[in-house]
Amino acid sequence: ANYTGPLRPQVHYSPPTGFMNDPNGMFYLNGVFHLYYQYNPTGLGAGNQHWGHATSKDGYTWENQPIALFPPEERQYVFSGSVVVDVNNTSGFFPNQNNGVVAIFTLARYNEDGSGGPQTQAIAYSHDEGYTFQYYDQNPVINSTSSHFRDPKVIRHGDSWAMVVAYAQEFAVGIFTSPDLKKWTWASNFTNHGLLGAQYECPNIVKMPVRDRDSGAVVDEKYVITLSAQPGAPLGGSVTQYFIGDFNGTHFTTVDAATRLTDFAKDNYAAQFFYGVEGNPISLGWASNWQYAQQVPTGNNEGWRSAMTLPRISYLTKAPRIGWTMVDEIYDTKPILGESLGAKPDMGNGSLTVDYADVASNALYIEANVTGINVAKATSFSTLNLTFTSPASGESLRSGFYFGGDNPFFVDRGQLRGFDNIFFTDKFSVADVYYDSAADKTATWRVQAVIDRSMYEVFLDGGRHAATVLLYPTQPLTMVNVAARDLPAGAKVSVGVWALKSTWA
Ligand code: FRU
DSSP: OOOOSTTSOSSSOOOSSEEEEEEEEEEEETTEEEEEEEEETTOSSSOSOEEEEEEESSSSSEEEEEEEEOOSSTTEEEEEEEEEEOTTOTTSSOTTOSOOEEEEEEEEEEOTTSOEEEEEEEEEEESSTTSSOEEOTTOOSBOOSOSSEEEEEEEEETTEEEEEEEEGGGTEEEEEEESSSSSOEEEEEEESOSOOOSOEEEEEEEEEEEEOTTTOOEEEEEEEEEEEEOSOOTTSSOEEEEEEEEEOSSOEEESSSOOEESOSSSOOEEEEEOBTOOSSOEEEEEOOOTTTTTTOHHHHHHSEEOOBOOOEEEEEEEETTTEEEEEEEEOOOTTTEEEEEEEETTOOSEEEEEEOTTOTTOEEEEEEEEEOOOGGGOOTTOEEEEEEEOTTTOOEEEEEEETTSSOOEEEEOTTOOTTTTTSOHHHHSSOOOOOSOGGGOOSOEEEEEEEESSEEEEEEGGGTEEEEEEOOOSSOOOEEEEEEESOOTTOEEEEEEEEEOOSOO
16 A cells, blocks of 8 residues: 555554544554454445454554455445453353454445445454454344444443443433343443434443542542534534443443533544553544545545544543543654654743654654743733644644633634635635633643644643644645744743654655
8 A cells, every 4th residue: 555645644544545434343452452444445435334454563553454344245334343352251252262352343234225224233253363253153143123223332341241332313322231242131321411413423431540630640430431423513523522420330320411522623533442451541533524524635636535543542630620521642652753853942932943844754743831821911912823834835734822812722724725625615624713611721731733744633731632633735734833922921931843753654
């Protein structure tokens, strides 16, 4: 496969060719991350769903593997689902091994006229740690006549398996239990929570440490249900929300009635947590939005469409004013971090400009820290801006903090021409201004950002807010400017810019 195109991400996963959507079946075993994904190997739009497969030792450097699951019958597709490691051979598939792998997923049937048929839950097992699978000969393991019942995610809970699965158009997450991954018993429904959209998709459930906000020490643990919904998201298209609560193996009860979003932009959907990771869970999502996923320019030019987000590690914190939050930190970037291109440890009001036209990956990591901001003295001119430009085309991607305003952080991809001479201007090129909590303003601000050709990811305040943003410049962005202006006296600013090493070169 060719990973050299000007829009092809260099530190993110994207499929060799064809169309990708949701991450599926993610698990970690013997030092290897396995990522499966919704894959149409024969087209640049959704359909003909297989499970593509890739592996990685560091979460960034991916190796493409042969397709893991093919549609078992005509007009039947392999939809989203999950994987577990059946260490104790509860399934009976693995008499001679403790590294048996079982995939649990939806088989979606289509009628001859193209309308949706029943969606049922099925399993397949692997004797070689997830490289090749055999379908169970008594599928489905959960039968149904509904054409909107899908996306099972299974975890181990005590001596049992527990599944969350979407009754998509009934706005319910079904919870099932099983001793052996074959016989499943319905236990409860988690119904009508949060943003409904037109349907619920891709529920996840994961145990997460609760950390003290200041010391970072683990003080408790809770469960998190993440739940995707589309169409009808606040910013348009699809969105992922999460709920914090307790889970006893059969019932999930929330700590409060709040609806929280995993991202403050609109290009992270259907994220999934890796099975088999201890401590802070690790996830990655599909970096796109159903609103335009099948139309974005990259496919037309380069024969592939869609990438995954960077891997994130997550934990919960509770703060006096803003309450519960899931913190998403960018996963250890050591394997991709290249040379320093510029640093101003004590910049104050000023700026740092870096020309990165010579960086082969065209990808950067940027970090900026602002401390000692007297918020009361900040005006609407007090800003820290990160601006990326293409000297060749004049296009720019703008982002930054407005310390004195009500929308403290924004990302504006409306200054890129790449898409408005193509199509979906109204949905895509709006000047997006995102931030979810003016109440969260503090004296200390931090931004960590990765720009990777057609993707921009930002982590604010150490990960309390995160966003993934797609962008399609007509010419590569090759200049970055980080500028602090009109900060009140006492503010300190430090900035660093690093090249990223391509994991595909
Ligand atoms: C979510 C989704 C899932 C389904 C899959 C099909 O993006 O619609 O509900 O399993 O994609 O590709």
